[in-house]
Amino acid sequence: MPEQQRLGFVERGTLAELAAEAGRCRRCGLREGCRGVVFGEGDPHAALVLVGEGPGAREDEVGRPFVGAAGQLLDRILAAAGFRREEVYITNVVMCRPPGNRLPEPREVAACRSWLELKLSLIRPALVVCLGALATQTLVDPQARITRLRGQVVERDGIRYFPTFHPAALLRDESKKRPVWEDFRQIRAAYDALGADV
Numbered sequence: 266m267p268e269q270q271r272l273g274f275v276e277r278g279t280l281a282e283l284a285a286e287a288g289r290c291r292r293c294g295l296r297e298g299c300r301g302v303v304f305g306e307g308d309p310h311a312a313l314v315l316v317g318e319g320p321g322a323r324e325d326e327v328g329r330p331f332v333g334a335a336g337q338l339l340d341r342i343l344a345a346a347g348f349r350r351e352e353v354y355i356t357n358v359v360m361c362r363p364p365g366n367r368l369p370e371p372r373e374v375a376a377c378r379s380w381l382e383l384k385l386s387l388i389r390p391a392l393v394v395c396l397g398a399l400a401t402q403t404l405v406d407p408q409a410r411i412t413r414l415r416g417q418v419v420e421r422d423g424i425r426y427f428p429t430f431h432p433a434a435l436l437r438d439e440s441k442k443r444p445v446w447e448d449f450r451q452i453r454a455a456y457d458a459l460g461a462d463v
């Protein structure tokens with residue numbers, strides 16, 4: 266999207282308009298191999314946004330993010346931290362399912378990046394949770410190691426980023442549950458401290 270159009274969107278567009286535009290995206294090859302674009306869902310004015318990796322098989326089927334096994338675990342983590350799914354916004358680094366659930370390639374991440382940035386510009390969250398290495402590397406630091414960075418808060422352009430493990434990693438490794446729970450307690454405290462009844 267040219268810079269002028271991009272700025273116009275941020276000034277006048279809505280998330281729903283952006284979703285319609287993104288639904289027509291063919292910037293990378295992923296769209297050829299999936300059923301549709303999984304844009305994201307939740308409160309368009311959420312103070313808290315969660316960013317995962319990319320849709321899996323179930324998400325591709327249903328057209329919604331985090332509805333498979335990892336999504337069910339994310340729902341439980343959110344509920345335990347006192348968040349309703351509808352009061353946050355959930356999306357991914359890439360919007361189309363990579364074949365065979367492989368990691369999105371750098372050129373696919375690059376192609377989808379401006380959609381993610383536009384979403385964040387329109388939602389204007391105070392807090393962003395990066396679920397896993399890819400979201401952390403995309404939004405915080407390309408060199409980031411999730412094992413080192415999780416638990417730390419990184420502030421950029423007025424947004425506080427909270428890197429934590431991806432729920433799918435917890436499904437593979439139970440020992441990650443406690444650190445994720447500590448991260449979500451910190452996220453909850455930061456959210457409460459915003460003072461807004463959002």
Ligand code: URA
Nearest residue numbers: 317318319320330331
């Ligand atoms: N489902 C998603 O929507 N994103 C992920 O990163 C994993 C599962």
